[in-house]
Amino acid sequence: MRRREFIGLIGAAAWPLATRAQQVRRRIGIFMGLPESDPEARGYVAAFRDSLQRLGWIDGRNIKIETCWATVADPDAVQRCAKEMVALDPDLILSNTTFTTTALLQRTRTIPMIFTMVTDPIGNAFVANFPRPGGNVTGFVVMEPSIASKWVELLKEIAPRVNRATVLFHPSTTYAENYFASAKAAGQALGVEVIAAPVRNEFELESAITAQAGDPNGGFMVVPDGFTDPHRVQITSLAARHRLPAVYGYRFFPALGGLLSYGINLTDNFPRAAAYADRILRGERPADLPVQAPTKYMLTINLKTAKELGLDVPLFLQQRADEVIE
Numbered sequence: 001m002r003r004r005e006f007i008g009l010i011g012a013a014a015w016p017l018a019t020r021a022q023q024v025r026r027r028i029g030i031f032m033g034l035p036e037s038d039p040e041a042r043g044y045v046a047a048f049r050d051s052l053q054r055l056g057w058i059d060g061r062n063i064k065i066e067t068c069w070a071t072v073a074d075p076d077a078v079q080r081c082a083k084e085m086v087a088l089d090p091d092l093i094l095s096n097t098t099f100t101t102t103a104l105l106q107r108t109r110t111i112p113m114i115f116t117m118v119t120d121p122i123g124n125a126f127v128a129n130f131p132r133p134g135g136n137v138t139g140f141v142v143m144e145p146s147i148a149s150k151w152v153e154l155l156k157e158i159a160p161r162v163n164r165a166t167v168l169f170h171p172s173t174t175y176a177e178n179y180f181a182s183a184k185a186a187g188q189a190l191g192v193e194v195i196a197a198p199v200r201n202e203f204e205l206e207s208a209i210t211a212q213a214g215d216p217n218g219g220f221m222v223v224p225d226g227f228t229d230p231h232r233v234q235i236t237s238l239a240a241r242h243r244l245p246a247v248y249g250y251r252f253f254p255a256l257g258g259l260l261s262y263g264i265n266l267t268d269n270f271p272r273a274a275a276y277a278d279r280i281l282r283g284e285r286p287a288d289l290p291v292q293a294p295t296k297y298m299l300t301i302n303l304k305t306a307k308e309l310g311l312d313v314p315l316f317l318q319q320r321a322d323e324v325i326e
Contacts, residue, residue: 026063026281027090028052031081031104033097033117033226036069040229040252044116044270048094051274057281066090070100072172072226073201078103086111092280094273097226098174101126101137108136112286114276115139116269119175121291130291138276138286140269141293142224143249145178149186150262151221151247154299156190157317158260158306159219159245164193166212166220168205168235170227171198179223205231206238213242224249224263232256243309254302254325259309264294298322 030048034041045067049059059065068084070077082103085093092112095101101115102124118126119142127133148167155162167183169176180196187194197208197220212218222228222235229250236258239246248254249263276289302325306313318324 025061026057027088028063028065028277029085029088029090029093030065030067031085031093031095031100032067032069033071033078033095033100034069035071035230038230040266041069044096044267047267047270048274048277051271052277055274055278057278063281071230072097072099072170082107092277094277095139098124099172099226102174105137110136112280113137113139114273114280114286116273117142117266119143119145120178123178124174127291130293132288133291134287136286138289138291140272141291142266142269143263143294143297145175146182147249147263147297148179148183148221148223151249152183152186152190152192152194154260154262154317155219155221155245155247156192158301158313159309159311161217162219162245163191163217164195164212164215165218166195166197166208167223168197168199168208168220168228169223170225171200173223173225173227176223176225183221199227202231202234205234209235209238209242209244212244219245219247221247222249222253232258240305240308245309245311251298251300251323254300254305257302257305259302259305259311261300262297264297300325 030045032041057063066088068081070081085104086107093104095104095113095115096117098118101118104113113136116139118139121127126137155165167180184194199205199208212220232253233256236253236256240257245259248258248261250266251261254261299321300323301313301321303313304326
């Protein structure tokens, strides 16, 4: 065999090894504060992975993604996931909620993190400010607490008879007080008594909604959090059973038969988070990446549910809607 051919064969054989050696695999942790069985939650993770892949980061090739799931209803699981995520010592962690981010920051202030579904990152001491977060965390805010005043307005517009509204939330939701204060102020201006209803479990959830059933002028609003979102089927079913008008933060509630929602498309934050992950993996710091607020809110109305509740949805409200479900 000629020397040139021999060297060529050696080079060809060695090439895959050299290529693999050059592809240093980075590690990403994903801590989801939702049930793994939740189809919406799985869609969020898929959107993040797909967006990473379009940016050149492919799981199993040049990155390794580890995912952990835990809900606010299981504090032990939350702490276990936080411990496991930090023990991995990943290049970055995607943390989707306030309580998952809180649990992680109790264990590390050095691993880069990106949150995707947080309401008050300054109030929770995640960041110093929006333009320059200043620490190891940045991310995307889902909505301002002042949106709760809009929920009261919408509830009154679609169900004018309502003069008493309950605000449902899990008591561990640190930002719920701000939502309630905003809703209460709007209620005073519109003649609606707004009442706080913290619910810790399914029994309390059912009791809080059932308590409204005897009031012909009652309704409720749901603060998005790690408890109410996973229980959306139960919440919308109870609202339908007791014929109660309700306003929600996300579209997946009216998609299940809820009356109306006003909030962002949550899935949009995950491709945006992938873009930040790409920048961090290429050397930028979370401290220098600004926290981003929502740029668009969506109004979704379920006309079929409105009809079942005996509500005549004003034409101007239908025209304002981004989506009408019939």
